[in-house]
Amino acid sequence: MNKMNIAIDGPAGAGKSTVARIVATKLGYVYVDTGAMYRAVTWKALSSGLTPDQSEPIAAMAQSMRLVLQPGHNGQVVLADGQDVTEMIRSPQVTANVSQVSQIPAVRERLVKMQKELAQAKGVVMDGRDIGTQVLPDAEVKVYLTASLRERAMRRFDEMKTKHPDLTIEQAEQDLAERDRKDQEREVSPLRQANDAILLDTTGMGIEQVAERILEISQASAGKGA
Numbered sequence: 001m002n003k004m005n006i007a008i009d010g011p012a013g014a015g016k017s018t019v020a021r022i023v024a025t026k027l028g029y030v031y032v033d034t035g036a037m038y039r040a041v042t043w044k045a046l047s048s049g050l051t052p053d054q055s056e057p058i059a060a061m062a063q064s065m066r067l068v069l070q071p072g073h074n075g076q077v078v079l080a081d082g083q084d085v086t087e088m089i090r091s092p093q094v095t096a097n098v099s100q101v102s103q104i105p106a107v108r109e110r111l112v113k114m115q116k117e118l119a120q121a122k123g124v125v126m127d128g129r130d131i132g133t134q135v136l137p138d139a140e141v142k143v144y145l146t147a148s149l150r151e152r153a154m155r156r157f158d159e160m161k162t163k164h165p166d167l168t169i170e171q172a173e174q175d176l177a178e179r180d181r182k183d184q185e186r187e188v189s190p191l192r193q194a195n196d197a198i199l200l201d202t203t204g205m206g207i208e209q210v211a212e213r214i215l216e217i218s219q220a221s222a223g224k225g226a
Contacts, residue, residue, distance in 0.1 A: 013152030
């Protein structure tokens with residue numbers, strides 16, 4: 001099968017990153033977690049004492065920031081100016097602020113340019129919220145991954161309960177609902193399904209099932225292009 005680009009979009013907690021990583025591994029493709037890139041900028045801004053509404057200094061910081069994504073033993077490693085921030089970018093504080101930081105036009109311009117460059121050679125699986133609509137509008141495969149709010153909250157709770165024992169499923173659900181609202185209503189690259197994306201509701205599905213379905217979609221697309 002000729003190499004292609006696969007764009008996976010969808011709301012927070014839909015399992016995009018985990019599924020994208022599995023699909024990339026099975027195809028021998030490069031996995032690009034765009035959400036981690038925005039989280040890294042957000043972490044750097046907060047660590048520098050900036051608030052999300054300080055768009056100009058955050059934009060300037062993003063322009064000079066050295067951001068590297070590389071494979072690791074337990075998934076993707078994120079380096080910000082040489083520092084491993086893989087765990088730190090998943091903190092509740094970063095989660096609460098990343099939507100606002102990602103709306104800054106200069107930040108998006110900088111990161112989208114990086115993402116497009118990563119995909120030029122094909123053979124990329126990229127997940128985010130505007131991949132099929134803005135970053136890779138010509139991707140051969142586009143999937144919009146979603147699930148019920150309750151199921152997404154349960155997944156997020158299971159993912160974070162060890163490191164954040166005070167988190168409840170109700171709080172996780174509330175946080176995700178607010179994140180959905182911010183992502184869908186933002187002026188710059190709002191979360192939406194691309195017209196040619198395949199909708200895949202993963203409620204009640206296991207991660208491996210979802211990955212296999214996307215692989216089937218990819219194989220069918222490759223067959224059409226043959």
